[in-house]
Structure formats: structure tokens, C-alpha cells
Amino acid sequence: KLPGARGTLAKYGGRHTVTAMPGDGIGPEMIGHIRTIFKYCNAPVNFEEVQMTSTYQDGDMEEVIFAIERNGVAIKGNIESKFDDPAFVSRNVELRRRLDLWANVLHCVTIPTVPSRHKNIDIVLIRENTEGEYSGLEHESIPGVVESIKIVTQEKIERIARFAYEYAVLNGRKKVTAVHKANIQKLGDGLFLQIAKDMAKEYPTVEFDQMIVDNASMQCGLVGGPGLVSGMNFGDVHAVFETGTRNTGTGLVGKDVANPTAFIRAGVDMLRYLGCHKHADVISDALWEALTQQGFHTGDIGGSAKTTQVVEATIRNMERILPRYE
Ligand code: ADP
Ligand code: MG
Numbered sequence: 475k476l477p478g479a480r481g482t483l484a485k486y487g488g489r490h491t492v493t494a495m496p497g498d499g500i501g502p503e504m505i506g507h508i509r510t511i512f513k514y515c516n517a518p519v520n521f522e523e524v525q526m527t528s529t530y531q532d533g534d535m536e537e538v539i540f541a542i543e544r545n546g547v548a549i550k551g552n553i554e555s556k557f558d559d560p561a562f563v564s565r566n567v568e569l570r571r572r573l574d575l576w577a578n579v580l581h582c583v584t585i586p587t588v589p590s591r592h593k594n595i596d597i598v599l600i601r602e603n604t605e606g607e608y609s610g611l612e613h614e615s616i617p618g619v620v621e622s623i624k625i626v627t628q629e630k631i632e633r634i635a636r637f638a639y640e641y642a643v644l645n646g647r648k649k650v651t652a653v654h655k656a657n658i659q660k661l662g663d664g665l666f667l668q669i670a671k672d673m674a675k676e677y678p679t680v681e682f683d684q685m686i687v688d689n690a691s692m693q694c695g696l697v698g699g700p701g702l703v704s705g706m707n708f709g710d711v712h713a714v715f716e717t718g719t720r721n722t723g724t725g726l727v728g729k730d731v732a733n734p735t736a737f738i739r740a741g742v743d744m745l746r747y748l749g750c751h752k753h754a755d756v757i758s759d760a761l762w763e764a765l766t767q768q769g770f771h772t773g774d775i776g777g778s779a780k781t782t783q784v785v786e787a788t789i790r791n792m793e794r795i796l797p798r799y800e
Pocket of ligand 1: 499500700701702720721722723724725726731732733734736774
């Protein structure tokens, strides 16, 4: 359940239209698997594919923005951010900024059969997507001296903090922890911490805690790498669904070895957002069975299953589970 109202969705004849942006690396293969899975469970979703990759083409960003503004919803693969090219602005960041997709929501849950540092993790990470380290304002004032400017504003801190508390209340979560670096960035992160702490008083049913980011990272651990977790981006009007970590998996392209879990879960998140809860549940249960009871694990989580084996097992499970929902 999400706080706040969002824009209208494109729905004609009982079917939703969503924008699909395959992106770079394994994105195109993964979007293909999502489309197959949606087809097998008769999810009422039409995909409108638009291309946006790191290879710059004049105007394609405008086309993507136009499509997302029309449909209200998109699912995307990641776009290479080209570390080695300082002049190249990350198109993922550009897209989030242009659509003002200010809230990034990532649900980390342990899968019992997948080895992880901690058991029973169930954490929702809520992150501001548009300012702070994402300001992207840098210049080399003289050779060898770089200034990186991190901008934070009361307005946007309040917006994301409010979102976190409202999310906690709506979803019955116990505690909100503000993760910060206010021990060093006393003004910027200090403001964030102060606002989060003050706002906690308005939510007496939610416990407040705070943690320095280094400590939080160490305590949280991982739930098993880039192939497992999905991530959602929300603005006031639009929603974009993608994988939780922004990897492209370029080295895995065409090998049928990538873990499709993160992408399939992004598809499930999107179905829930569209109100297609039955289809979301069927896919989610079917994938869970494939990963746990049936042990279809790709290489990244210690198995030898192929991508298509995970997808096919999920489809078989769906066909068995579907009648229960009819
Ligand atoms: P690259 O683009 O060089 O493959 P990334 O930064 O995109 O690297 O990904 C980091 C690592 O995570 C790589 O080793 C990549 O193979 C792996 N990885 C990314 N996505 C997946 C996935 N869906 N399943 C398994 N491994 C993945
Ligand atoms: Mg990559």
C-alpha cells in the first residue's frame, strides 16, 4: 500500500498499457521473460516498448518521457551509466529527475533456501531519488581539485520522511530508522536527521530509530546479490519499476544464466500497483515455489539452473496455482 494519490493509468477495454524500456545488458531478455509470464497468467497488460540505451540517440529521452506520461507506469531494465565518461549523464538518473520520481522503495526479504548473512530479513528501504548525492553537480575547479555539491532541502526531506512514516502506518511496519551521515555532514544530513526525528512525534504508533550509514550497511548485510530484489520509483504522478540494484549484467547477455527473480518481482510490483492482485499473487507464489521447494537456483545464488529453467518452472507452477484463484 502506498501513501498519497497518484495519476490516472492508461486502461482501455479492461487492459492496462505500460511502457517497457528494455535498456542495456540483460534487460531485453528479462523483459521478454516478464512478457511470457504475464501472457501465461492472462495478466491484463499490454506492453508498449520504447528503446532507451546508453548509446545516445537524439530525442529518445523525449519519446520515453512522453510514453510514461501517457501510460503512468513503466518497467525498465537498467541503462549503462558509463563510469569512464565524465561527460555522460546517467540516463537512469536523468529519467528519475525528469519525471520527479522522488521515492525509491526497495523491499529486502530473505529467501529461505538462498544463502545469506542474516536470516529472516524483512526491511523496506525508502530512499530520496532526486537530491543529496543524486544532485550530480560536480566540477573540476582547477586540475586535481574536484568539487561535488550535495544539495538537500527541507521541502524534499519532509516529503520523503512523510512518505516513510505513512508507508509504515499503511503497511503495519513497526519502526522507521533514519540512515544518515550526520556525524560528518552535520548541516546537510543533520537537517535530514532533525526533520525525521521531529516528524516521528506525529506518528506515536511507529518507533523511531537512527543509524549512521556505515553501521546500517554493516548490520543490514545482503539478501543475495543483484539478481534477487526489485525496486520501485514513485513520484506524485508516475511509477517506474526496475531491479533493486542498478546493474546491467552485461557479461551475462545471451548466456541464459542471469537470475530473473529481480525482474520478475519488478513485474509483480507493477501488477500490484495496477491493482491486479490476483495475477501478482499467482506469479509471486509460483516463483517462490520454484526458488524454495523446487530449488531452481541460478549461479549467482549457488545453483546451476538456467534462466529459462526458473522461468519455465514458474510458468508450470502458475498453471497449477491459477485454478485456485478462479
Ligand atoms: P557487468 O555489466 O559488468 O556484468 P554489473 O555491474 O551490471 O556488471 O553487475 C555486477 C555483477 O552482478 C556482475 O558480476 C554481474 O554478472 C552480476 N549480475 C547482475 N545482474 C545479475 C543477475 N540478474 N543475475 C545474476 N548475476 C547478475
Ligand atoms: Mg553493468
